[in-house]
Amino acid sequence: VEPDEAWVEEVRKLARERDAVLLAHNYQAPAIQDIADHTGDSLALSRIAAASDASTIVFCGVHFMAETAKILSPDKTVLIPDARAGCSLADSITGAQLREWKAQHPGAVVVAYVNTTAEVKAETDICCTSSNAVDVVTSIPADREVLFGPDQFLGAHVKRKTGRENMHIWAGECHVHAGINGPELAQRAAEHPDADLFIHPECGCATSALYLAGEGAVPADKVKILSTGDMVQEARATKAKSVLVATEVGMLHQLRKAAPGIDFRAVNDRASCAYMKMITPAALLRALRDGADEVRVDPETAARARASVQRMIEIGQ
Numbered sequence: 001v002e003p004d005e006a007w008v009e010e011v012r013k014l015a016r017e018r019d020a021v022l023l024a025h026n027y028q029a030p031a032i033q034d035i036a037d038h039t040g041d042s043l044a045l046s047r048i049a050a051a052s053d054a055s056t057i058v059f060c061g062v063h064f065m066a067e068t069a070k071i072l073s074p075d076k077t078v079l080i081p082d083a084r085a086g087c088s089l090a091d092s093i094t095g096a097q098l099r100e101w102k103a104q105h106p107g108a109v110v111v112a113y114v115n116t117t118a119e120v121k122a123e124t125d126i127c128c129t130s131s132n133a134v135d136v137v138t139s140i141p142a143d144r145e146v147l148f149g150p151d152q153f154l155g156a157h158v159k160r161k162t163g164r165e166n167m168h169i170w171a172g173e174c175h176v177h178a179g180i181n182g183p184e185l186a187q188r189a190a191e192h193p194d195a196d197l198f199i200h201p202e203c204g205c206a207t208s209a210l211y212l213a214g215e216g217a218v219p220a221d222k223v224k225i226l227s228t229g230d231m232v233q234e235a236r237a238t239k240a241k242s243v244l245v246a247t248e249v250g251m252l253h254q255l256r257k258a259a260p261g262i263d264f265r266a267v268n269d270r271a272s273c274a275y276m277k278m279i280t281p282a283a284l285l286r287a288l289r290d291g292a293d294e295v296r297v298d299p300e301t302a303a304r305a306r307a308s309v310q311r312m313i314e315i316g317q
C-alpha cells in the first residue's frame with residue numbers, strides 16, 4: 001500500500017465513519033505523521049487522548065502508548081494498527097521485578113517512565129515522561145526515597161538536574177537511544193562546531209554531551225536535553241542554522257516542518273525504532289477497516305494504574 005492520495009482519502013473516510021481520532025508519535029513514518037489529527041510526544045498524546053470526545057482512538061505508536069490511552073479512557077475503543085509494536089525499554093522491567101524492588105525500599109515513592117506496561121504502572125505512584133520527569137521528582141518531598149525506572153539515562157539526567165541523593169535508578173535502556181553514543185556525538189559536534197545539539201535524555205550520549213560541555217569542547221548553551229515535543233518547540237525558538245539531533249530518526253520530519261530554514265542532521269542515522277515502523281500505511285488502513293488490533297487492559301490493573309497516569313498528565317501542565 002502506497003501512501004498516495006487514494007490512501008489518504010480512504011483513511012479519512014474510514015476514520016470519520018468510526019468516529020476515530022488518529023494520534024501519531026513523533027517517531028512514526030512521515031506519511032503516518034502527516035495523516036494524523038495530532039502528532040506529538042508521549043505526554044502530549046496522552047493528554048489529547050484523555051481529553052478527546054471521539055469514541056475511538058487509533059494510536060499510531062507503540063503498545064504502551066495505546067495502553068496508556070486505554071487506562072485513561074476505559075470506555076473508549078483504542079486501536080493500534082499492529083499490536084506487536086512493543087518497546088525494548090518497557091520490556092526492561094516487569095511487574096514482579098518492581099514489586100521485589102519496592103520490598104527492598106519500603107516507603108519509597110515509585111516514579112516510572114511512561115514506557116512501561118500497565119502491570120508496572122499499577123505498581124507505580126507517579127508516571128512521568130521525558131518532558132516532565134524533573135518536575136515529577138521535584139514534586140516529591142525531599143525526605144522520601146525515590147525509585148526511578150526503567151530508563152537509566154533519563155534517571156541520571158533527572159538526578160543531575162534535581163541534585164537528589166536519595167534516588168535509586170533501575171538499569172534499563174532503550175536499544176535505539178542507547179546506541180547513540182558519546183564518541184559519535186563528539187565527532188559530529190567537531191564536524192559542525194556551530195550546530196545546536198538536541199539530545200533526548202534516553203540517549204547513551206546525554207552524559208557525554210554534558211561532559212563535552214563541561215570540558216568546553218561544546219559551548220554549554222548549545223547542548224539541549226529535550227523530550228521529542230520540546231525539540232519541536234526549541235526548533236522554532238533557536239537562532240542556530242544547523243542542529244544535530246540525537247534521537248530516533250523519525251523526529252527529523254516534524255523538526256523540518258517546524259523550522260524549514262534549519263539544517264537538521266541525525267547524530268546516528270541508523271537510529272530507527274523497528275517497533276515504531278511497524279505502523280505502516282497498510283496496517284493503518286487495516287486497523288480502520290477491521291477495528292483491529294484492539295487494545296485491552298484488565299479493568300482491575302487499569303484502575304490501579306490510572307492514578308499514577310493521571311498524576312503524570314497533571315504535573316508540569
Ligand code: 13P
Binds near residue numbers: 174202228
Ligand atoms: P517522548 O516522545 O516522550 O520524548 O518519548 C520518546 C520515546 O522514546 C517514546 O518511545
Ligand code: SF4
Binds near residue numbers: 086090174175273275
Ligand atoms: Fe521504545 Fe526506544 Fe522504540 Fe521509543 S525508540 S518505542 S523507547 S524501543
